Amino acid sequence: MEEDTNPKSRNRLKTAGLVLACGLVGVVAVVLGFMLADALIVYAYENSGGQPMFYVMERAEPGESMVVPLTERDFERHPALDAVIRGEERNPSAWEWGYRDQRVIGGTNVSYRESKALHDAYGPDQYRKIGEETRPWSGGGGSESQFNPNVYDILAATVASQQSQLSWEVGRLAQLLPVGPVTASSSFLRGLTIAGVVLVALGIAVFFWFYGRK
Amino acid sequence: MESKPDRRLIIVRVLAFIGVILLVATVVLTCTALFTWLEASGGSPRLDVWEIRGELPPENASIIHLTEKDFKQHPALDSTIRGDNRGPGAWYSGDTPYGVLDERTIGSAPVTYLEREVLIESFGPDVEARNQPYIEYDGAYYYFLILIP
Numbered sequence: 510m511e512e513d514t515n516p517k518s519r520n521r522l523k524t525a526g527l528v529l530a531c532g533l534v535g536v537v538a539v540v541l542g543f544m545l546a547d548a549l550i551v552y553a554y555e556n557s558g559g560q561p562m563f564y565v566m567e568r569a570e571p572g573e574s575m576v577v578p579l580t581e582r583d584f585e586r587h588p589a590l591d592a593v594i595r596g597e598e599r600n601p602s603a604w605e606w607g608y609r610d611q612r613v614i615g616g617t618n619v620s621y622r623e624s625k626a627l628h629d630a631y632g633p634d635q636y637r638k639i640g641e642e643t644r645p646w647s648g649g650g651g652s653e654s655q656f657n658p659n660v661y662d663i664l665a666a667t668v669a670s671q672q673s674q675l676s677w678e679v680g681r682l683a684q685l686l687p688v689g690p691v692t693a694s695s696s697f698l699r700g701l702t703i704a705g706v707v708l709v710a711l712g713i714a715v716f717f718w719f720y721g722r723k
Numbered sequence: 724m725e726s727k728p729d730r731r732l733i734i735v736r737v738l739a740f741i742g743v744i745l746l747v748a749t750v751v752l753t754c755t756a757l758f759t760w761l762e763a764s765g766g767s768p769r770l771d772v773w774e775i776r777g778e779l780p781p782e783n784a785s786i787i788h789l790t791e792k793d794f795k796q797h798p799a800l801d802s803t804i805r806g807d808n809r810g811p812g813a814w815y816s817g818d819t820p821y822g823v824l825d826e827r828t829i830g831s832a833p834v835t836y837l838e839r840e841v842l843i844e845s846f847g848p849d850v851e852a853r854n855q856p857y858i859e860y861d862g863a864y865y866y867f868l869i870l871i872p
Binding site: 615 | 745796837854
């Protein structure tokens with residue numbers, strides 16, 4: 510009897526290892542699938558014959574938006590931004606047209622990759638910055654570090670969850686979990702995740718079927 | 724004898740891996756195409772340009788002289804005034820932002836909501852004062868409206 514248990518426990522460990530390996534391989538396959546889709550979408554847009562137009566607007570006041578000071582490094586990384594703000598594509602309109610609190614500085618064609626990079630770097634953000642001290646356009650009581658979540662209070666599913674989310678500390682990024690109605694994009698992602706898990710499970714089942722036949 | 728089933732198993736595993744990648748990519752591409760189609764089927768704003776004539780412009784009128792840079796940065800305006808979407812109609816006496824004048828349609832082109840905002844901020848009208856500038860190019864005067872679907 511003792512001689513039988515050792516091979517059995519070894520088989521169980523082997524099976525567990527194989528299941529874990531299959532799961533990891535499945536996750537890698539799903540991630541690669543997303544990357545392939547992203548690359549194909551960008552390729553399709555780039556070859557569609559059209560090109561995005563990148564426009565820069567100047568505002569009289571920053572309003573409630575976060576202020577991102579541009580540096581020489583930003584201009585080096587994004588030549589389109591440089592060309593429009595201070596280069597050959599600068600073509601400012603008059604303040605008196607439109608809504609008077611903003612004007613067009615200029616525009617230029619960019620590739621889809623560049624438009625994505627510009628949007629990711631300087632795109633709209635609905636939050637006002639919270640720093641260490643209170644300023645005219647930003648709140649205080651936080652820190653100037655990158656770990657500051659820019660949140661004073663958050664609605665959470667439970668009290669414990671809320672306390673956990675708000676008890677951030679420098680050195681560890683806060684994890685914020687907003688609650689609310691399920692949007693199309695979040696339900697789509699959830700659906701994809703479920704599909705991914707089902708596919709991984711199917712893969713494991715197929716593996717065991719072949720393994721059992723052997 | 725055992726090497727054949729082993730090889731077959733490895734091939735199946737590799738094919739399954741590739742199959743999952745292709746399946747996920749197909750699902751994402753299909754959903755992207757569907758959302759894009761749904762968005763486009765709602766219609767987009769339309770830029771309509773008119774040319775006006777008569778004793779123009781009055782002394783204190785605001786005039787914007789279009790340049791090559793303006794046409795380069797506003798391709799919809801370029802295609803309507805002097806490009807593929809130019810299609811001048813017949814002259815008639817109509818109600819323009821400057822009063823009753825002789826006018827004719829010059830052309831029309833679809834624009835995005837962002838282009839609409841940029842055109843209004845660049846070439847008017849002044850939303851508060853409801854003042855519309857004269858847009859001049861090559862000796863002719865124009866005005867435009869952007870209709871939202």
